[in-house]
Amino acid sequence: MKKKGTFVLAAAILISSMISCGVKKNDRSDEEISSNGMVLDSVEIYDSITANGSCKALCKINVMYPTGDNTVDDSVRAWIADRLAYSYKDNSTPSFTITKEMQNNVPEMAKLACDSLLNSSRRDFNSMKGFSINYTFDYSIDTVYTAPSYITYCFNSYCYLGGAHGGSMFQPATFSKADGTMLTWDNTIKRDDEPAVIAMIKRELAKQFFTPESGWTMDDGLLVSPDSIKLPVTPPLFDAEGLVVTYQQYEISPYAAGMPSCVLPLDSIASSLTPTAKATVMPDDASTR
Numbered sequence: 001m002k003k004k005g006t007f008v009l010a011a012a013i014l015i016s017s018m019i020s021c022g023v024k025k026n027d028r029s030d031e032e033i034s035s036n037g038m039v040l041d042s043v044e045i046y047d048s049i050t051a052n053g054s055c056k057a058l059c060k061i062n063v064m065y066p067t068g069d070n071t072v073d074d075s076v077r078a079w080i081a082d083r084l085a086y087s088y089k090d091n092s093t094p095s096f097t098i099t100k101e102m103q104n105n106v107p108e109m110a111k112l113a114c115d116s117l118l119n120s121s122r123r124d125f126n127s128m129k130g131f132s133i134n135y136t137f138d139y140s141i142d143t144v145y146t147a148p149s150y151i152t153y154c155f156n157s158y159c160y161l162g163g164a165h166g167g168s169m170f171q172p173a174t175f176s177k178a179d180g181t182m183l184t185w186d187n188t189i190k191r192d193d194e195p196a197v198i199a200m201i202k203r204e205l206a207k208q209f210f211t212p213e214s215g216w217t218m219d220d221g222l223l224v225s226p227d228s229i230k231l232p233v234t235p236p237l238f239d240a241e242g243l244v245v246t247y248q249q250y251e252i253s254p255y256a257a258g259m260p261s262c263v264l265p266l267d268s269i270a271s272s273l274t275p276t277a278k279a280t281v282m283p284d285d286a287s288t289r
Contacts, residue, residue, distance in 0.1 A: 037148070038151060040067065044061070045111055048118075051125035052125040053132065055135075061110045064141060071180035072175055072177045074180060076151070076153060077103045084109050084139075087139060095117075138157070144172060147281075149280060150238065151177060152173070152237055156170055172235055174280070185235065197269060200264060202226060205218070205245075208263065222253055234246045236277075241265070243269055245261065245263075
């Protein structure tokens, strides 16, 4: 299987203990990082705190974001704001208030997200007596693939809050450049075709991920019955290879198995795509939908 290292974070991410506070903007011109007609910029936030003696929290946030004033750029920035605001323990409450003005200031959003993570860590540490622990937050939002008709982003996160290991999360998002629509499973796969697509996913997982060479098979590598596998909570990801399907840690397999992933070539699922999805990722064939 071709490894999707670009998409899935390794279980351990090493961050230098000498990390210091800073906000770093890309020093290249916008034109140098334009991508299929979209102008992008980037920001890197890094900071740390020490509280209650020896408890320490490190935070690093990297974001590649669009700078234009149009529908698709607005949609991407709204998604970035959502990922940053709901990135910590309590996913039901945002870390900061999301406004239209805030969405248009991605560096400020990244700084607010970092401050929120460190302030929450400080509260945790101050409640601990005679206990030493280190927290790590490493977040990255970047493009995965750009095409003339769509752009695919991903949010990778790694959090360590003590214990045997940290936790990783991978959330992609594919946006139509025509109108900014974000593809979800509901607007990507025809409802009547969902069982056939799930059956295809199971076959491809068995071939691409659960192999003897990987050390995992469908029989011993699942936490659920193969018959109960559904579409993943992770949204669909489209790139040059087709539809990339990824399951989160613990969603269908144990932590040691990572994030099971497979690729469905576009021609194998074309007939199951909704008009919305087909117009986004196969615009030349949209007239045949």
